[in-house]
Amino acid sequence: MRVVIGEDSVLLREGLVRLLAAGGFEVVAAAGDAEEFLKAVGEHRPDVVVVDVRMPPSFTDEGLRAALVLRRQHPEIAVLVLSQYVEERYATELLSGPPSKVGYLLKDRIADVGDFLDALRRVAGGGTALDPEVVSQLLVRRRSDPLDRLTPRERDVLALMAEGRSNSAIAAALFVSESAVGKHVNSIFTKLDLPPAETDHRRVLAVLRFLQA
Amino acid sequence: MPLGGPYRVLMRFVRRTGRAVVLAVTGPFVALAGILALLTAGLFAPRPVVEALSDWQRRRYSVLAGEPLVAPVERHGVLRQQLFHWLAVPMSIVTFAATVGSWALSAAGFGWLSFGWSLRADPDGLLRYGSPVPMSVVPILSSLLLIVGFFAALRFTDLELAVARTLLQASRAERLSARVDRLTESRAETVDAADAERRRIERDLHDGAQQRLVSLAMNLGLARATLTEADPQAREALAAAHDEAKLALSELRDLVRGLHPAVLDDRGLDAALSGIAARSPVPVELTVELPADAADRPSRTIEAVAYFVVAEALSNVAKHAGATAVTVDVRHRGDRLRLWISDNGRGGADPARGTGLRGLAQRAGSVDGRLTVTSPIGGPTVIEVELPCE
Numbered sequence: 001m002r003v004v005i006g007e008d009s010v011l012l013r014e015g016l017v018r019l020l021a022a023g024g025f026e027v028v029a030a031a032g033d034a035e036e037f038l039k040a041v042g043e044h045r046p047d048v049v050v051v052d053v054r055m056p057p058s059f060t061d062e063g064l065r066a067a068l069v070l071r072r073q074h075p076e077i078a079v080l081v082l083s084q085y086v087e088e089r090y091a092t093e094l095l096s097g098p099p100s101k102v103g104y105l106l107k108d109r110i111a112d113v114g115d116f117l118d119a120l121r122r123v124a125g126g127g128t129a130l131d132p133e134v135v136s137q138l139l140v141r142r143r144s145d146p147l148d149r150l151t152p153r154e155r156d157v158l159a160l161m162a163e164g165r166s167n168s169a170i171a172a173a174l175f176v177s178e179s180a181v182g183k184h185v186n187s188i189f190t191k192l193d194l195p196p197a198e199t200d201h202r203r204v205l206a207v208l209r210f211l212q213a
Numbered sequence: 214m215p216l217g218g219p220y221r222v223l224m225r226f227v228r229r230t231g232r233a234v235v236l237a238v239t240g241p242f243v244a245l246a247g248i249l250a251l252l253t254a255g256l257f258a259p260r261p262v263v264e265a266l267s268d269w270q271r272r273r274y275s276v277l278a279g280e281p282l283v284a285p286v287e288r289h290g291v292l293r294q295q296l297f298h299w300l301a302v303p304m305s306i307v308t309f310a311a312t313v314g315s316w317a318l319s320a321a322g323f324g325w326l327s328f329g330w331s332l333r334a335d336p337d338g339l340l341r342y343g344s345p346v347p348m349s350v351v352p353i354l355s356s357l358l359l360i361v362g363f364f365a366a367l368r369f370t371d372l373e374l375a376v377a378r379t380l381l382q383a384s385r386a387e388r389l390s391a392r393v394d395r396l397t398e399s400r401a402e403t404v405d406a407a408d409a410e411r412r413r414i415e416r417d418l419h420d421g422a423q424q425r426l427v428s429l430a431m432n433l434g435l436a437r438a439t440l441t442e443a444d445p446q447a448r449e450a451l452a453a454a455h456d457e458a459k460l461a462l463s464e465l466r467d468l469v470r471g472l473h474p475a476v477l478d479d480r481g482l483d484a485a486l487s488g489i490a491a492r493s494p495v496p497v498e499l500t501v502e503l504p505a506d507a508a509d510r511p512s513r514t515i516e517a518v519a520y521f522v523v524a525e526a527l528s529n530v531a532k533h534a535g536a537t538a539v540t541v542d543v544r545h546r547g548d549r550l551r552l553w554i555s556d557n558g559r560g561g562a563d564p565a566r567g568t569g570l571r572g573l574a575q576r577a578g579s580v581d582g583r584l585t586v587t588s589p590i591g592g593p594t595v596i597e598v599e600l601p602c603e
Binding site for chain 1: 416419420424428430431433437438462463466469470475476478479480487488490491497
């Protein structure tokens with residue numbers, strides 16, 4: 001899978017190139033600022049990009065803005081946004097489109113090499129990867145209506161679904177059986193008034209409802 | 214140096230006297246020039262002339278009497294100042310006369326002694342001193358008058374200064390209000406400087422230590438994932454190092470996020486509060502009602518203070534309150550930003566004892582904000598903060 005990286009710290013950029021190469025990705029370009037990054041993406045048309053939020057020149061949110069541009073102009077390219085801190089507001093902006101092929105993680109997560117590569121593959125494969133920190137921020141801010149009907153356990157399951165995990169991963173994280181998770185998921189679908197349809201699609205809708213509630 | 218103290222005192226006195234003499238001797242000329250200006254140019258443009266003259270006189274007294282005189286606000290107290298310029302003529306003439314007159318008499322006395330006018334020819338044709346009484350009185354009187362001249366200069370210019378103080382200066386209320394303005398400005402600058410400093414530190418840590426730590430943790434993670442055949446002890450050490458690096462990273466992030474998050478600048482207070490609310494170990498219910506229009510955003514300083522207050526209050530709740538729920542409510546009401554932080558803990562918080570609450574009060578006070586803490590024993594604790602936003 002072909003990747004373009006946007007990261008201004010040379011140290012981290014080179015580290016990411018090495019890490020992704022070791023993980024079986026093909027890094028076709030690595031840029032140091034947002035403009036260069038967008039140019040490289042236009043040139044190489046990668047399958048997935050990994051981009052830092054804070055980059056030159058203003059060191060605020062140019063990486064995020066570049067990611068938003070990509071999501072609009074090239075929805076086929078998967079976007080994983082990395083940052084030293086995650087912000088609920090950035091996540092909301094990033095997820096304003098269809099909640100797929102998108103990820104937003106703390107840079108800390110790179111340290112857990114295996115998990116990080118899994119998340120990147122999941123995003124590239126059309127899924128989502130949201131940092132637990134940003135999910136808890138979203139939970140603080142989104143308490144309204146349909147979510148009030150969820151039990152705390154169901155909220156936990158939904159939060160893990162928002163992170164992009166599968167039922168078996170959720171079961172492992174919550175120390176319950178996979179069938180119990182399946183029950184919770186169905187209950188969430190019912191409470192959020194999601195009509196029966198293809199399961200994956202409903203998962204996406206549930207996450208969307210969760211983020212936009 | 215044993216002579217140092219007294220010597221310095223003496224020199225100070227000599228310098229002061231010297232300046233007083235300059236004031237006394239030049240006084241009438243300055244005052245008369247002033248009156249001349251008032252009666253010519255002053256007829257056409259009284260206010261600027263009066264103010265220019267006052268400025269001149271104030272500078273004269275400030276430099277020569279060593280007491281800075283504060284000018285009134287422009288266009289204020291013009292009549293008062295005009296009165297001074299008229300009074301300056303008789304005052305300075307009296308000072309001049311007392312000083313120079315004493316010295317003139319003293320000089321006459323010494324001259325009388327020195328130049329032989331005091332001598333008489335006796336019948337033998339020899340020159341002798343005349344009557345013995347003036348011969349002993351005149352030198353003493355002349356010496357005294359010489360000294361009196363100096364004291365006259367000192368005392369009379371002091372009197373002039375007293376008059377100048379009341380007539381040429383801003384009134385006490387005006388001076389105080391000017392001082393308040395200056396202090397307000399310098400305090401705002403201090404608060405802004407402290408804020409800029411926090412931003413700078415945040416940026417330095419973000420670009421330096423944090424990136425380096427991420428890279429370190431990543432390399433350790435990579436090593437941990439690949440060195441599966443290394444000896445178990447080495448792998449254990451590697452795993453410990455990896456975990457430590459991740460822990461350091463997360464602690465550093467908490468610290469840096471508390472300094473001044475970048476999101477506060479580019480998305481505002483509402484967005485920045487999510488991060489601290491989510492990180493609080495005690496569940497937070499957060500309500501923020503701020504104007505949606507970016508133009509109505511509170512100033513950066515006020516936002517930074519509000520952010521800090523909420524962050525600090527939440528960390529206080531986590532440390533001391535023993536609470537299971539916190540409510541944070543942030544609203545814009547008129548020209549005030551109102552923060553309301555309440556927990557269901559054990560109460561008994563005393564701003565006079567804890568440094569945390571005192572720090573909050575100081576921080577709010579630094580922008581003329583007000584902080585009230587209500588915390589009866591047994592709870593609940595409510596912190597209310599009002600910050601002005603223009």
